[in-house]
Structures are given as structure tokens and as C-alpha cells.
Amino acid sequence: MEVPGVRSVTIGRVLSATLLAVVLTVLAAGCGSDSSDELNGITRVPPAKTENVALPDESPESKGKTVALKGEDGGLMLVYFGYTSCPDVCPTSMADLRLALADLDPEQRERVQVSMVTVDPKRDSGKVLNGYLGHFFNQGEYHSLRTEQPGKLARAEKAFGASHELGKPDAEGEYDVSHTAQIYAVDDRGVVQVEWPFQTDPELISQDLKNLLENNSNPDA
Structure with missing residues (x-):
């Protein structure tokens, strides 16, 4: 769906960036080994670390409380950088994630949090972000992470090796x-x-989540 004032990056550009990440990961893996070799996704060597990264959470439960970008005890946090006006990549990713989480049993599901960090806070208010994530997940299952401070967003992205770019607005105010x-x-x-x-x-994704949860510490320990 076309949203006034916003144009999304093409899927081709996203796939090009993904291919680069895969190549870099394969090269790094040749220099060492990791206990997560059996995982289906990409594992970096050394892994990215986010223990010092936190952002405001606009979800109804948190109401602006700062949330650390890491799992709770014995659990996992699934982090995604995107924006609600994205016509293809973001909704596809959220829908795929919803399907993966539906394959977990109740105990496993309780140990997994979903966090979306908006890269377009000007248009993505807390209300907009909550409404968007509410289409994919139940209330209490997600964090709506949003900051209007570019430095905070940049530090969060750097910790993950992620990035974003807002294009220059055209005469109609639209931008990539x-x-x-x-x-x-x-x-x-x-x-x-x-x-x-x-x-x-x-x-x-579901297979990886089950593997990680099985090998992680017991949340009640």
C-alpha cells in the first residue's frame, strides 16, 4: 500500500545488504568456531553485544520506560529496525516472525520478547507503532521502541551492525x-x-528459537 510522504527501499537493495552480511559472516566463521554452528540463521564471530543499549518503550505496558535491548533472564529478545509505513519488507518480516513464534509452546513463547525499533520516529508516534505491532502480536508480547534523539538511535544500530537512511524529500515531501x-x-x-x-x-526461525531456548539458562533458576 502506498503511504503519502513515504517511499520504501526496494527489496533488491535490502537483499543486496543481506548478501553482504552473509559473505562477511562466512569469512569471519573461517577464522574461528562457534557453538551455534547448527543454527539456521547468521552467526557472527565475534558476536555483536548490546548489553549497554536501551531505548524508550512506547508500548501500553511501559509508557515510555527505558528498556534494555536484551532478553529477560533465560529468555530472548527479537529486535528489528524498521518503520510502519514500509509497504513490503517490514510487514513481511513481522508476519514471518508471528508464524515462527506460533510454533513455540506456551512456556517457550513466554521467554521471547519482540522489539521493533522505528527508524522513522517523525511519522511513527508511539500510538502508530503500537497499532502497527498490534496487527501481528498480542498486547504484552511486544516493545514499541522509539527515540527522537538521532544519537541514541545511531548507537543502538551500531551495536547491532544495523543502519538506516532517510532520503532527501522531493517536491511533494516524499522520501526513500x-x-x-x-x-x-x-x-x-x-x-x-x-x-x-x-x-x-x-x-x-522457529527451529533456531527452540534450540537457543533449550540451551539457555532456566528463567526460574
């Missing part, structure tokens, strides 16, 4: 929005255990 389209799985130590490129099969 390009962004990294990975989904990142962060454990309770703030370590990115795996990331999934755009259009990864939801079944493969």
Missing part, C-alpha cells in the same frame, strides 16, 4: 527510507546469538 532488514535474537547477556535475513523461512 532504507534500512537493515535483519531480525536479531539477543540473549539475557546482551549477546546477539543469531540473526535472520529478510525472507528467512519461519520454520527455520
